[in-house]
Amino acid sequence: MKNCLRVLRAQHDLSQGDLAEKLDVSRQTVNAIETGRYDPSLPLAFKIAALFGRTIEEVFSPNGNK
């Protein structure tokens, strides 16, 4: 699953640590999601989307379309 988390994070001028703190996860988790090595749980995906004011489909895409 692909995502545009890195772009959204840059747009909001957040570091991985800042985002991790807002999401109540570790920085390693944010990094793993950004690099596509880990797919977040549905609650975390909702939390990420809500944080950036987007829908889940706008942040995550199953076929690699951003």
Add this chain to the structure above:
Amino acid sequence: MLLWGTFGTKTPAERRYVMRSCIAGGAVLAIVLFALAMHFRPRPIMVRIVCIAFGSLITYIAWEFRRYLYQLDELARRMQMEAMACTYITGLVMAAWLAVLWPFSHFLVHWPYKPMLLFLIPFLYFLLEPIRAGWLYYLSRRY
């Protein structure tokens, strides 16, 4: 549980787990030292106290580890769970190979008949801890 990846002290949950486990370990160590000083006398009672204390320690650490596990974030918990699953599979494979090798070893053929060696069996479980630590390290590098 005492190896890499579990006894970190970065988060409050980790610190709490380390602190409580160390206190429990220290209490059991004190009991063992007291028993040693008394030369394990009165004999049957003191030996039983030490054995129960050691069993209680491992049970307590396991309980605290379970609490610690639920306080981890989802990726860290997933890594811990995957490491445990991989350790379980590794243990099964090792047990299978031990069973296969059993008839070929003179020592292994005779060792169940040596009562003292039976005391080693619980400690075989501790061999799985370095294996779990290895899996945890591998998985942490993968994510």
